[in-house]
Structures are given as structure tokens and as C-alpha cells.
Amino acid sequence: MDLYCFGDSFTLGEYDAERGGWVDRLKTEGMARFLSEGDPGVCVFNLGIGGDTTQGMRTRLKAELLTRLDKSARSLVILAFGAVDAAEGDGRFVVPLEEYVENLSWAVDELRLLGCEVWLVNLTPVAPGADGIRNPSGRVRSNAVVAQYNDALAALSVRKSVGLLDVHGAFRGHEPTSMFAPDGVHPNPVGHALIAELVQKRLFPGRIGSRAPVGPPP
Numbered sequence: 001m002d003l004y005c006f007g008d009s010f011t012l013g014e015y016d017a018e019r020g021g022w023v024d025r026l027k028t029e030g031m032a033r034f035l036s037e038g039d040p041g042v043c044v045f046n047l048g049i050g051g052d053t054t055q056g057m058r059t060r061l062k063a064e065l066l067t068r069l070d071k072s073a074r075s076l077v078i079l080a081f082g083a084v085d086a087a088e089g090d091g092r093f094v095v096p097l098e099e100y101v102e103n104l105s106w107a108v109d110e111l112r113l114l115g116c117e118v119w120l121v122n123l124t125p126v127a128p129g130a131d132g133i134r135n136p137s138g139r140v141r142s143n144a145v146v147a148q149y150n151d152a153l154a155a156l157s158v159r160k161s162v163g164l165l166d167v168h169g170a171f172r173g174h175e176p177t178s179m180f181a182p183d184g185v186h187p188n189p190v191g192h193a194l195i196a197e198l199v200q201k202r203l204f205p206g207r208i209g210s211r212a213p214v215g216p217p218p
Contacts, residue, residue: 001041001073001075001076002042002043002069002070002074003042003043003045003078004045004077005026005044005045005046005047005048005077005080006057006064006081007048007049007052007078007080007121008048008051008053008083009048009049009052009186010022010186010187011023011047011048011080012046012049012050013046014186015183015192016188016192018189019192019193021046022187022192022199023044023046025196026042026044026196026199026200027044029041029196029200030042052084053081053085053094053095054082054100054104054107055095057103058103058106061107061110061111062110065111065114069114071115074117075115076116076117076118077116077117077119078118078121078165079107079108079119080120081100081104082100082146082150083123083141085100086100086145086146086149087140087141088145089137089140094139097148097149100152104120104153104156105156105159105160108162117162118162119164120162120164121165122149122150122153122165122167123146123149123153123167123168124146124167124179125143125168125172126141126142126146126184126185127180127184128176131184135185165198165202167195170194170198171191171194179191
């Protein structure tokens with residue numbers, strides 16, 4: 001199976017200096033399984049761009065995918081957008097909620113025409129110390145807004161019958177500050193490991209554990 005991960009800096013892997021983020025953790029897991037078991041498993045493409053939004057995604061989605069797409073393979077596209085879209089600056093959101101949903105709805109339709117499966121990823125919470133606080137770039141992120149975008153994503157996943165990875169719920173199940181980088185927004189290595197584990201469990205529900213480490217080294 002080929003796994004294409006589109007998103008912003010969370011997908012790119014920022015703030016995970018240990019293993020490069022949740023997507024690259026999936027990539028090294030696949031390599032480990034291939035070396036130990038001869039299992040080709042999953043070919044992972046990290047297509048995250050720092051600061052990207054669903055507007056940017058629309059300009060590059062098909063071009064980036066078509067240069068890599070193997071029509072003989074099962075293709076799964078993960079769309080992990082929202083951390084930038086849902087940020088507020090100068091009294092408006094970077095990508096307003098209705099446009100955010102329309103952009104992702106367009107992406108789902110286009111990807112299905114190409115024969116791809118699609119999963120959506122919802123937004124992680126904001127750490128308590130950053131909730132509603134304007135950052136040095138002048139943007140504000142809040143858990144109240146995150147909830148609105150996540151509710152819209154959940155409704156879209158039902159309407160389009162696509163998978164939804166609940167990373168927000170996974171983060172809420174842990175001590176808040178343990179999962180975040182100093183900015184209170186991006187996942188730290190522990191947070192990236194948690195997202196990678198969530199994706200692995202969804203991809204391979206019959207597998208227990210991981211042959212390659214996904215958390216911080218001891």
C-alpha cells in the first residue's frame with residue numbers, strides 16, 4: 001500500500017528532532033518490518049509543508065499525487081490540515097470554517113476519482129498555556145475554535161463516508177503539557193509518537209505493538 005500524507009508543519013514533523021515527526025516514524029516502521037520480515041508493508045510519502053492550509057492544498061494536491069501515484073497499488077491519502085486554517089489573525093481566520101470544509105470536500109471527491117482511499121485527521125488541542133493567547137506572529141489559536149473545526153470535520157467524514165483519525169481525543173487522554181512543544185501548539189516527540197501509533201493501529205488493527213520504536217528513546 002502507498003500512503004500519501006498531506007498537511008502542514010505537523011505532518012512535516014516540526015519539533016520532533018528525535019525521529020522527524022509522525023509520518024517519518026511510520027516510514028521507519030515500514031522499513032523495519034521490511035528488513036525483519038520481508039514485509040513490503042507501506043510505502044510512505046511525507047507531503048507536509050510548514051504553514052500550509054487547505055487553500056494551498058488545493059493548488060498542489062493533484063500535481064504532487066499524480067507524479068507519485070502507482071495505479072496498481074492500494075493508495076491511501078491522509079489529509080491533516082487545520083492548525084493554520086483555524087488560526088485567527090487581524091480579526092479573521094486564515095481559512096474560514098465554511099471554506100475549510102469545502103476545500104476538504106473537493107479533495108475527497110478528486111481523490112476518489114483517482115481511485116484513492118481518504119482519511120481525515122482532526123485538530124489536536126491547544127496546550128493550556130497557549131489557549132487564546134496571541135503568539136509572536138500575531139495569531140491566536142483556541143480550543144473553542146478547534147472544537148468548531150473538529151465538529152465540522154466529523155460531519156464531513158460522515159457525509160462523505162471517509163475515515164476520521166481522532167488525534168484530538170488521543171491527546172486529551174494524556175496529561176496536556178506532556179504532548180506539546182514549547183509553543184503549546186505543535187506536538188513534541190511524545191505527541192508525534194502518539195499520532196504515529198494511532199495511525200498504525202488503524203492501518204494494522206491485527207498487529208499488537210510495533211517492531212520499530214515509536215516513542216522517545218530510553
